[in-house]
Amino acid sequence: MKKFFIIFTVIILSSLSIAAYFQPDVRPGKGVTGFGWLSDYHEGLKGTNLDTPVYFMDSGEEGATFLLMGGTHSNEISTMMTATMFIERAVVKKGRVIVIPYSNKSGVSVNDTRNPNIDHFLPIETKSGPRFIVYGDRRTDPEDQIYPDPEVFKHYQSDFTLEDGAEARNLNRQYPGVADGNITQQLAYAIIQLIKEEGVNINLDMHESDPPGFTYKNSNGSTYSSGRLAYMLVCNPAETALEIGAIAAMEVEMYDLPIKLDQSNPAFRGLSHLEIGNYTDSLSFLCESPNPGMSQQEFPDVLYDEDFPLKHRIGWNLTVISSLIDGYNMMFGDSLEIDNLPDYFEIMDNGFEEYLN
Amino acid sequence: MKKVSVVFFALAIFFVGFVFAEEVFTLEQPAFITSAGQSPGALQMTVVCKMVKLDYTFEKLMTADDFDPQAYNCAIFVVGASGKGLGAAGIDIDEETARVVALAQKAKDNGLPIVLTHLEGAARRGASSDLLFNELSPFADALFIKEESDAADQMFSNIAEEKEIPIFFFEKTADLKNVISEVFGL
Ligand SMILES: [Zn+2]
Numbered sequence: 001m002k003k004f005f006i007i008f009t010v011i012i013l014s015s016l017s018i019a020a021y022f023q024p025d026v027r028p029g030k031g032v033t034g035f036g037w038l039s040d041y042h043e044g045l046k047g048t049n050l051d052t053p054v055y056f057m058d059s060g061e062e063g064a065t066f067l068l069m070g071g072t073h074s075n076e077i078s079t080m081m082t083a084t085m086f087i088e089r090a091v092v093k094k095g096r097v098i099v100i101p102y103s104n105k106s107g108v109s110v111n112d113t114r115n116p117n118i119d120h121f122l123p124i125e126t127k128s129g130p131r132f133i134v135y136g137d138r139r140t141d142p143e144d145q146i147y148p149d150p151e152v153f154k155h156y157q158s159d160f161t162l163e164d165g166a167e168a169r170n171l172n173r174q175y176p177g178v179a180d181g182n183i184t185q186q187l188a189y190a191i192i193q194l195i196k197e198e199g200v201n202i203n204l205d206m207h208e209s210d211p212p213g214f215t216y217k218n219s220n221g222s223t224y225s226s227g228r229l230a231y232m233l234v235c236n237p238a239e240t241a242l243e244i245g246a247i248a249a250m251e252v253e254m255y256d257l258p259i260k261l262d263q264s265n266p267a268f269r270g271l272s273h274l275e276i277g278n279y280t281d282s283l284s285f286l287c288e289s290p291n292p293g294m295s296q297q298e299f300p301d302v303l304y305d306e307d308f309p310l311k312h313r314i315g316w317n318l319t320v321i322s323s324l325i326d327g328y329n330m331m332f333g334d335s336l337e338i339d340n341l342p343d344y345f346e347i348m349d350n351g352f353e354e355y356l357n
Numbered sequence: 358m359k360k361v362s363v364v365f366f367a368l369a370i371f372f373v374g375f376v377f378a379e380e381v382f383t384l385e386q387p388a389f390i391t392s393a394g395q396s397p398g399a400l401q402m403t404v405v406c407k408m409v410k411l412d413y414t415f416e417k418l419m420t421a422d423d424f425d426p427q428a429y430n431c432a433i434f435v436v437g438a439s440g441k442g443l444g445a446a447g448i449d450i451d452e453e454t455a456r457v458v459a460l461a462q463k464a465k466d467n468g469l470p471i472v473l474t475h476l477e478g479a480a481r482r483g484a485s486s487d488l489l490f491n492e493l494s495p496f497a498d499a500l501f502i503k504e505e506s507d508a509a510d511q512m513f514s515n516i517a518e519e520k521e522i523p524i525f526f527f528e529k530t531a532d533l534k535n536v537i538s539e540v541f542g543l
Contacts, residue, residue, distance in 0.1 A: 237445045246400040250531045261397045265441040
């Protein structure tokens with residue numbers, strides 16, 4: 001009875017469209033050694049719905065610092081769940097890992113606007129009983145943004161523009177951010193500050209995109225194949241980042257997993273992999289797993305799809321993470337070592353639920 | 358019976374000859390490696406070369422003018438066009454094509470064996486990549502090709518057959534190290 005009441009309350013809360021404080025469900029494991037807030041690096045986020053938890057996993061052994069970002073886009077659930085699993089399971093044996101599981105926390109506080117058929121709260125069963133995966137929206141909630149969307153989005157540091165003004169609320173268009181800008185620009189700024197202050201050597205911003213295997217029509221009637229971005233690993237054009245990416249891509253391939261190696265387009269401004277890499281000393285990467293929720297299916301199964309189940313996507317993300325770390329170690333000597341995470345095959349055999357607290 | 362054995366013998370010679378022809382293709386270090394199209398595949402090539410400890414120099418934007426053919430014993434062009442890579446280098450596909458063709462011409466004129474490789478699979482088989490490969494193929498002495506790159510249309514197999522040059526396939530990018538070890542005798 002109590003369980004039903006909780007679910008019922010959650011549904012009622014989720015159907016209210018006011019911007020609301022939202023605390024995602026993360027249950028830190030024994031590898032977590034510290035906890036902070038993104039506002040520790042930029043006052044402007046304090047008291048807003050975009051301030052978000054930051055988890056520190058320090059081995060105590062000298063090494064490199066790796067920043068893992070999930071939930072830049074809150075509908076891309078494998079990214080939040082990979083980061084969550086990392087916090088709940090992983091033990092860092094060398095170097096230090098910082099995890100921001102819900103990078104744009106405002107986005108998870110609201111439903112997906114792209115496909116409203118996808119439930120905001122998706123129930124799963126774990127060892128500790130029922131939990132919810134939160135499927136949010138790609139962008140900052142307009143209520144949190146305060147400023148109305150401009151007609152055309154313009155990147156602050158350049159003349160780069162995008163026709164859709166709503167991109168002003170897309171975290172991954174705002175880098176390197178603006179200290180006194182709108183709240184999404186400030187969010188990007190805070191992440192840059194964290195990277196600088198913590199001396200982050202390498203970072204990965206995880207994403208999802210539409211899966212391959214579908215043919216869609218353009219508005220002019222021509223057709224195109226879906227999945228252009230799926231399984232992509234985008235590297236900052238800095239030679240070292242590209243080289244680490246080249247090593248990582250080969251390793252991912254050894255798992256018989258697809259991977260497409262790419263580099264940032266210097267003309268497309270505001271993206272994490274380009275701007276973080278250029279504005280800080282951190283080697284910057286972005287990856288894209290395929291999410292059925294971003295296909296044109298009306299009622300996609302975002303958890304247990306036959307071809308692209310969540311466990312496959314989390315497994316792919318984890319493989320990319322471990323391969324990037326191996327690539328970094330190959331280039332700079334042993335600097336990072338992570339223990340206690342499942343590999344791709346284990347997560348496919350046992351399900352992602354098995355590795356959550 | 359005699360006829361059969363003669364045919365068999367001829368076949369055997371043909372077969373051995375064929376195998377022999379493939380086996381005799383060797384390269385010597387040091388190798389010069391460049392990109393043709395500025396995709397990240399060229400860096401994967403260098404990672405593989407590091408794995409097998411090949412003596413090589415990688416210059417992704419080397420021009421014919423700056424190229425010293427006396428310093429090397431072979432030239433490897435890693436073909437793969439990337440709009441982003443070209444953009445980052447500040448050049449367009451026509452300039453890149455002109456650069457690599459002039460470079461290949463100079464290498465050929467100086468007697469360097471030339472290898473073309475395509476290692477990024479079907480995802481890197483766009484019109485620009487194919488154009489670069491076809492512009493360079495007249496200079497090629499051998500091809501190193503990822504199986505998946507060739508699978509859909511056998512373009513690389515066909516080029517190798519037409520030009521009667523050896524083609525070395527590998528399944529995964531990391532398997533390229535077996536080809537390099539074999540050809541360079543590492
Ligand atoms: Zn995304």
